[in-house]
Amino acid sequence: MKAPLSWIREHVELPPEATPAELTARLTALGLKLESLVSPGEAITGPLVVGRVLSLVKEPQKNGKTINWCQVDVGEANGTGEPQGIVCGAHNFVEGDLVVCVLPGAVLPGDFAIAARKTYGHVSAGMICSAAELGLGDEHDGIIVLPAGAGEPGQDAREVLGLDDAVLELEVNPDRAYALSIRGIAREAALAFGTAYADPAGREVPPADGAGHPVVVDDPDGCPVFVARTVSGFDATAPTPDWMAQRLTAAGMRPVSLGVDVTNYVMLELGRPIHGYDAEKVQGILGVRRARAGERLTTLDGADRALSTEDLVVTDDSGVIGLGGVMGGQATEISDTTTRVLVESAHWDAVAMFRTGRRHKITSEAGKRNERGVDPAICEAAADRVVELLCELGGATADPGVTVVGAVPAPATVELRADLPARVTGLPVDEATTRAHLEAVGCTVRGDGERLEVVVPTWRPDLTDPYDLVEEVARVVGYDQVPSVLPPAPAGRGLTAEQRMRRRVGRTLAGAGWTELITYPFVGPADWERLGLPEDDPRRRTLRIANPLSAEEPELTTTLLPGILHALARNVGRGAGDVALFEHSLVFTPDGDERAPVLGVDRRPSADEWAAISRAVPAQPLHLALAVTGRAERPGWWGPGRVAGWADVVGAVRDLAAELGVELEVRAATAAPWHPGRCAELRVSGTVLGHAGELHPRVCRAFGLPERSAAAELDLDALLGHATAVVPAPQFSSYPVAKEDVALVVDASVPAAAVEAALREGAGPLLESVRLFDVYTGDQVGEGRTSLAFALRFRAPDRTLAEGEAAAARDAAVALAAERTGARQRS
Template sequence: MRIPVSWLAEHLELSEETSAETLADAFVRIGMEVEEVTHLTPITGPLVVGRVAEVEELTGFKKPIRYCRVEVGESETGEERIRGIVCGATNFSAGSLVVVALPGAVLPGDFEIAERKTYGRVSEGMICSARELGIGEDHDGILVLPPGSADPGSDASEIVGLDDSVIELSITPDRGYCFSVRGLARELSNALDVPFGDPANRSIPDDDRPSRVVRIEDETACSRFVFRRLTGVDPAAPTPWWMQRRLALAGIRSISLPVDVTNYVMLEFGQPLHAWDAAKVSGDVVVRRAAAGETLATLDDVRRELDPDDVVICDDSGPVSLAGVMGGAGTEIGRDSNDVLLEAANWEPASISRMIRRHRLPSEAGKRFERGVDPAIAAVAAERAARLLVEYGEATISAGRTDVGEPTTPAPVTMPLALPDRIAGVRYERGVTVQRLTQIGCRIEVGTSADGVGVVTATPPTWRPDLSQPADLVEEVLRLEGYHTIPSVVPAAPAGDGLDAAQLRQRAVSRALAHDGYVEVLPFPFTGEETLDAFGLDDSDPRRNALRAANALEADRSLISTTLLPGLLDSLQRNLARGRRDLALFHIGQVVLPEKEQQALPELGVETRPSEESLAELRSALPAQPKHVGVVLAGQRERSGWWGSGRAAGWADAVQAARLVAETVGASLEVSAGETPPWHPGRCAELTVGDTVVGHAGELHPKVIEALELPKRTCAMELDLDALPLTERRPAPMVSSYPPVRLDVALVVDEGVPSGELAESLRTGGGELVEEIRLFDVFTGEQIGAGKKSLAFALQLRASDRTLTQQEATEVRDAAVAAAHERFGATLRG
């Protein structure tokens, strides 16, 4: 919204020292965003009013060129001075008053005017357009002043108004009333505490006789409709210069007097108007929704197919206007139109907003209607426009006024008098709340509640439909008092014990995985049916029983994840697409596991805080949301380089990630062969703690890898972190200063014996002196027999208080082998 400072000042009692910057600062203080303050650039040198004496059309050029003889005032001897000026504009004729920059003048942009030869003639100056003078963007033609507005040779700077400034503001959607001089001047009045003269405070003559019959069939779409008829309008009457200037500074091009008047009143009051050619309207006027198949040719010469949701204005011929958005071509004001109907209506914002987007017709009128227009000023705006046409267009106002519908009044809002103080944490002076609410136009009643607390009941004005609850009134008081008066104080942190045990456990697991080379990601917490199909999950799998988001961000990912793997694999794919090849990612997050027949959540209101019983009912209805930890690996786990060849990530790395998590939280994790999608049935480990299955790890199934276009041998692990025992004290590594003893053991067992379980039996048999067991070789062949395999383990033994003797180490090894023999029939390889 661009607005000249002189227009705002017309409705405020400002001192002469008040600058545009002062007004801009006042806007900012009350929460409005100022985009720019533009001062019209003063023009140095001779800038005068000229009268075109004669026009000669020059031929032989690609564009229209005219050589004009222009009267620019009298010389010292009293003779009329005439200058020859070359000009390319065609919107003027002999006798027109124009603005002339004579040689020596410097226009905005340091454009110096000099006498020069062009197009075969000597040009002794320049006839200026609005953009060349810096008062607007119109460059389609030169600036033509109304007849009689000045004498040739007069100083044009004062007439043009080059001492003005323009403030450009960004108006938020909830403040539609600020799309007008009326609204902005009222805001400045409140910010500066200066008197304000409401331009809409005008008398309207009583006249109940309708100028034309109007029926509103859809009262939801239109709450008020006003017609005012004028006859004898001079279609050639020029728009007064002061109006042209204000429109130009506001960014609106002058077209014709009737159109300019409607635009001017729209900017002044915020009420869009539309001028109809009354001679082209037949029969009664009806406001309704469009019927299927109806069309309308709009003012932009486009025939549009109407939607049944569109609001249209019709006469006997059908739709003649797209309500609040654009008029119809059939009732357009033409050059010979002298019988005019002025329309001022109030439309439902939601309907207008949908129509603007449906037909792609943004406009200044639509911008105001979709944000809400004051329904009480429709008749005032129509009367204001009618009187301007009488004054400048020689029109006559016809008897009778059509005024259908009743303006709606916002509902009263009651709040405690001290609520603004309590919300802001500031003790305002007594009476501030009533004063500020009165300033914005509220009708105030002060009273006492049943419990003896002072309350204020405010009935918002018709132009403030956004004031619907106590919080809105509080915002107005705080805004007008100034947000800068609210101190910025950091609240004291309440005493506490810091992170709880579960949070400390999660942090420890994150650090352990990060130290092991994994990178944490935050994947999208939603998935789709296609991903679950790719995982090979059947209907009986509980991971299939996922809740569906009612307002999903992506239609193909509307299921709330029951597993972390979809999000992790999506992050893996995204990194692969960006050129990464060796990846180890992890994520710790909640999954949602609803029951087969999930209990519906109770609906809680927002009027008051829910009771403890209601909160308990809500909590009991929530599905289980355990915290899981998951990892995915692809590419090389150990990079290759000058030091040697690398090692590809494998299922054992996924299992080791699970062991790392268990070790970090102090849980005893058992690893055994498992089989569950989406893992490879022969390369899947089942992870248990006690008798509880807490997760799985291993290599993904080849069909899953193919369906999701993942690298071959992609591995993953997912573990229920909440299922692990929660210990307040996690184990710390034991550091011994005594040397270790290393022994190798090769055991022959059946091919079906899991290496992990065999290693666990060695650890159990060897006792607490066994510090580490590592499998370093697997061998099968005729030497050890059919159906057998040889597993070679490296045992590292250490005591915390002494150096182990050879005999002690041998006894530990023998005990470990004996335990493996007892459980699996393992024998030492010869």
């Protein structure tokens, strides 16, 4: 909210010595945070004076433009008293007009220095200014023409234009709509300095007599109060006076026409949005109701809008003529030919205003105030103020009839324990202080002793419970007076076993060179197509969000792969070719169609309600996803490097399982979105945790990834369920190791993991490790056969192995492998 200081001073007796900086500091302490404090004239230096146009000669130019060669009386401001010759391209002034002139030596906003210069065959000694050139608005087409009597030639124009008037821009919280007005800010200023306040809405208004324009309100909950006044003989072409235009501009609004400017001015002054209709275009009785299915309205911005049955609308005999409290309709708009104006001052339901504004994507100053809740008790005063200004400035005459439909809702009453402010803030606030401060903000306080009955003012709908009142007392006392007391830290038990294991996951992967990321848990149908998931894949069963951030991603994800693959592609697209990413996060797996009940906030849910809510909440298991592309090892003097592939993601999961004390089984499998034949199934104790491997080429193309990129995803909750909180330290033997290598030929369809498992079991307790170090296919082993070479290492913890022990264990291992997998030892 932008507020000129001179406008505020009209309604509050600020101390003469109070500076704008002091006022803004005190307002900030009360909760109206200062955004900026500016004086429009600060950026202007040098002579800026009032001038009178003595003569004006129009001179057409070869480029088709016509300029005016002007002689302007600037008094003694130019040091000679002689008329100033100035070239001007604007045409909205005539001889005898008072204008604003900037003379050589001055500097305008934007560091635009003014000097005498030759142009269009003349030496132009200065410039006649427009509002835009002085930083007062966006109007470039014409220069500023001052009203007769605004000043004398040569007089400093800063005071005439109000350029020395400080403008406060305050950040107003959504629950404090009263501060979106000069009335509200002036009340806060009076509170800050403890000075007298004159309420601009405190005026005598003519009583309702039923003789005004007829109004019927069919939805009193949506529109509790509707006031209608009419003026006749209005001159719609009358200019908006400069003082009003200056204030509107300073407050951030563009002057349009007198009829519109008056309603905007009163809205800024009182905080009550007003709407004006061309009374001759209104057909019959005004009505207020909810829109009907299929109704449409062309609003003032020219948009043809399909109305919702939840929209509050204003109607006449022709149909809908306005969106109540949000925007009027084009059919009854005030124009240059308007002579009778019907003034509407109505109070609208804040929730309905908010929903209508969002539904139709309309952002207006009126809607901004109505949706936050404004004072319902000043509708008559606001209408009377508009009528007064239309009569005073537009030559209108107020019609005698006054229509008031409905009544102001009763203000809320809140019970407050007198000692609550002291107990909450820690300040020595007694009952008298509490009463005085609540009355200072407009409350009526009844009762005494332990309990107070507080009637909140009509302009403060945000005060609904005792703690709101405590906050009011605290801000008047001063938040800076509240002592800073640290609460005692309760004794803790440290991290849980589950938390330690989850952190171990991140440390293990990060230590191995993987980079952690966090993605949004939102997906859309296009992601399932990119992953190549079949129509019956359970991952396609998702929860749809009622109000998604993006229409393209309206669902909660059941897999981490879309997010991590998009991130991988984004990194590759920005030049990071060698990327290894991991994420562990929740996914959402709905297992039913039960909906959670919608409960109030006035009580705790019952046991049955809580159970119903719990049943409706989907399962949210913790998943882990990894994705890699590019080189795992870069080339250099040490060697050619290595491209990352499926073995890296499988190896990372193996290392993680080992760190958690879990024995992981890896088997060949087929699953989307992995490449058939290059996909591994990850198991623990026979339970499938997830898959890993090389992504399908179509998936790589769909996500914009290099070919042979690899990924893995597994159920981390299930993995951690098999983990041990404390992994036993490895045991080391000081006795020598016995090395035995075997090469086994098996059918190509036999997984190497099955052969390794058989070797490990058959070798017995002396086996320290087994490692596959070579895979061979070719003529020497026959078609459809594969040679797998394993390095077996044997060692006893308490002795040196006797001759033949290692060989016997090897032979036992080979024998079991032959029995289980049909392997034969390669000669």
